[in-house]
Amino acid sequence: MIRLVASLLACALAASAAEPASARTITHEDLWRMPRVAAPVPSPDGRQLAFTVTLPEYDADRSRTDIWLVASDGRTPPRQITFDRGGESGLAWSRDGRRLAFVAKRGDDETAQVYVLDLDGGEARRVTDIVTGARAPSFSPDGRHLLFISNVPAGSTNEESRRALVKERKERKHSAMVYTGFPIRDWDRWREDTQVRVFVHDLVDGGEARDLLAGTQLSTLPGFAGTGGMGREEIQAVWAPDGQSIVFSASRNRDRSAWSFTHNDLWQVALSGGEPRRLTGTDADDAADSHGSVTFSGDGRRLFAMVSPRTAQVYNAARLVAFDWPSMAEVARIEAPERRAIGSYVVNQRGDRVWFSVSVDGQEHILEATTGRGEPREYARPDSGGYLALTGVAQGDSPMLAGLFDSAVTPPEVARFDAGRNRFIRLTQFTAERLAGLDLMPVEHFWHDNDGHRIHSMLVRPPGFDPSKKYPLFVLMHGGPHMQWRDQWVLRWNYHLLAARGHVVLLTNFRGSTNQGEAFAQAIMGDPLRGPADDINTAADAAIARHDFIDGERQCAGGASYGGHLANWLQGTTDRYRCLVSHAGLVNLEAQWGTSDIAWSREASMGGPVWEQGEVWRTQNPIRLAANFRTPTLVTYGEKDFRVPINNGLEYWAALQRQRVESRLVVFPDENHWILKGENSRYFYQEVGDWLARWLLDEATTTPAPSSADPLIR
Known part of the structure; x- marks a missing residue:
């Protein structure tokens, strides 16, 4: 132990x-290639923990994910219990602790299905056979049934109709998609005419899994949806204690997301099916x-x-x-x-x-x-x-x-x-x-005060650190905005890989971050860019004042998503940075409102619809400051990004070229909001590293000086 x-x-x-x-x-x-250990799932008696370990490779087909068990008291080492190259996920224990359900795509499976492994011995057996695939399994309290979810064609009622609709859609001679409501896109894909449904499979008598929501009034509502936002609808469902019904969370007003906040209610549906009973909210609660x-x-x-x-x-x-x-x-x-x-x-x-x-x-x-x-x-x-x-x-x-x-x-x-x-x-x-x-x-934590707020930051020193030397500063801004930098291991923006060429990395939790509670996170309502950017700049000042080893004459800043938005705002409001890095960053808030897969929350943040041209729309939109653009910038984008669509990247690129700002555009046609593929990730880090090295590690490098007439803020 x-x-x-x-x-x-x-x-x-x-x-x-x-x-x-x-x-x-x-x-x-x-x-x-660092092994990736997933969250554990405890056995009912708490004595064992099941989890998966992924051994990633640059060629995704050579990566593998397997299930492991470890005693929770730490007295025995972990042991591997699956060895199939198909990969496993979605682990769930039976109540007696003798079986483990998981999701995998094995053999001739065309879609992922639920398998059950008897921990007393034997091979895992497939228990579902649904054309649209199965995930998120859960055993009933008596172990006789298995709950799972699947995204199925809207209007389907059984496996025969599901297969017929799937076949019909594959054989269509046109590729047109038709919409009559909002939203139409989600993360990195166009929304299809499918719904997430709750299923129950009888493990004792077998037969076809029952779609508990098929034909219900709830499933026919135009606003019926699970939890979306990452490219796939999900429903989190659990068994009621007596095993005779299921409680789940779902929305009935997602169709209002262009003009209103939406929400999820709790629902209960009987094991035998029938109309779900709403457990929270009322018909009058449009924004509960x-x-x-x-x-x-x-x-x-x-x-x-x-x-x-x-x-x-x-x-x-x-x-x-x-x-x-x-x-x-x-x-x-x-x-x-x-x-x-x-x-x-x-x-x-x-x-x-x-x-x-x-x-x-x-x-x-x-x-x-x-x-x-x-x-x-x-x-x-x-x-x-x-x-x-x-x-x-x-x-x-x-x-x-x-x-x-x-x-x-x-x-x-x-x-x-x-x-x-x-x-x-x-x-x-x-x-x-x-x-x-x-x-x-x-990481090293420190605080500074700005504009009535106490701002938290972390500092990462480069490898081979020598306190007698001077190091350039890379100011890295997180996405969200309602997220935070944390003392954590990060894959997409790894602090130490960014510091590897000899940069000090600064990570600031500006107002809007979630590290200090609700009020601090809400502080950017009506101030989407200016206030957080001021926190960023003053944090850099504080870091330079605290540490003699930081060279205040050599600074760059960058980030992704909201961090990219901030980088583009800094482009128009300060000349303190030698270079900028902007991944998936908007330059035009007005275009973002109309093209993103999220609309209403942006309007609410800005204080009104874009056509009313309220003060925030007019004063905190980076494209309106394009006359001030001077700082060399690396712009990167995934073409499949629907959260911050590439039109914003192209508009930013056009403005940089129009202003003759030295810049570089890198587009990944097969990536979304994140750069997820191994070789693309390697190339992305190489581009960022080369860009920072060019502007930070060459003492003679300078950026064009702005004229004294430019309304820049230091």
Whole structure:
């Protein structure tokens, strides 16, 4: 058993990073081929944790994902239980702990199906055969049925009709898509005429899986939808304690998203099917609280769900609500301190205690609350990094809590959390071999005050750091905006790979970030770019003032998504940066409103529709500042990005070329909002590294000086 106190881990890593003779600089191959450990799923008795490990390769066909088991007490090493190259996901235990369900595409499967593995021995057997594929399995309490979801053609009622509709669509001679409502696109694909549905398969008698929502009034509503936003509709569904019905979260007003906020209600549908019963909201609630992430207490007397209140604000932090079951009378509503967003959570047997994760100043803590009594209190706090994907079994007053632990210098590994002594037991070490010998400096936290706000930042030093030298500064801005930089291992914008060529990297949680609670995150309502950018610039000033090793004459800034928006705003408002990097960044808020897959929240943030040309539309739109564009810029885009469509990148590129700003455009035709493919990721990091090296590592490099008449802000 390996027991590591979080503070000792940080010290050990810092010590190893201070030994340049044995340490080396991280490469893209180190990052990309690092094993990826997924969140664990505990057995019903809490003694075992099931999880998957992916061994990635640049050729995706050569990557593999397998299922592993590890004892939660750490006394025995992990053991691999699947060896198929098809890859597994969506793990679920039977209530007796003897079977494990998972999703895989094996043999001649055309779509992913649910398989069940008997842990007493034998091969996994396929239990679903649905043309549209199956995912998110869950055993019924008695183990006789399996719940799963699938996206099926709208109007289908059984497998015969599903197969007929799928075949018809494949054989169409035209490629036209027709729409009569909003939204029409989602993340990186056009929305198809499909719906996410809840299915139940009889594991004892077999037969065709039943679509519990087929033919219901709910499924015919134009606004019926699951949780979207990432390219696929999802429904989170759980068995009711008696196994005779299913509770799930779904929307009935998604079609209003062009002119109104939408929300998800909780619903209950009988095992035999029939019209679902709405458990939250009323017909008059066009903009009610939104519910999801449902679970029951062990004794079945309480139902818990995450709830996001509906206010005039775009961002509202998630709370936790407890209902009496089956009356659905609300018995408690739990808020984290400063109304920080509650993440994953675990409920005890009686439903009167709950443990949950929250983000605090770049870290993830675990809090404990007693329903209906007192304020939540700190339960486990790491000295570095954070506790992720909290899960567990809590049958008594001493819960088994597990999840993932990671930090900026340690990739995610399965861990069990020991609250009393504020430590964690590391249960896996899959990344240790690749991590060994890498020169990775832990992040350093600092604060500064700006415009009435206390702003948190982190600093990452480059490999082979020498405090007597001067290093350039790369200011990296996060997306969202309602996200945060955290002391974590990152694949798409890895702090240490960006610092590898000799840059200090600055990571600032500007106003709008979620690290300081709801009010701080809401502070950008009506101030989408100017205020956060000011936080960024003053954080760079604070970092330079604090550290003599930062060369304030050599600065670049960059980011992706909202971070790219900020980079484009900096282009028109300051000349302090030698270069900029803008990935998936909008330059024209007006064009973004009309072409993105999200519309209403942008309008609400700006204080009114674009055609009214309110002050924010007129004063915080980067394209209107194009006369000031001077800073050399690397512009990158995924052509399949529908969240920030490429038209914004092309418009930015045209403005840069029109203003004769030295710039470089890199387009990935096969990528979406994120650069996800191995070789594309390697090329992207090479482009960013080369761009920064050109403008930061050459002392003679200068940018054209703006005229004194330019209204630039330093």
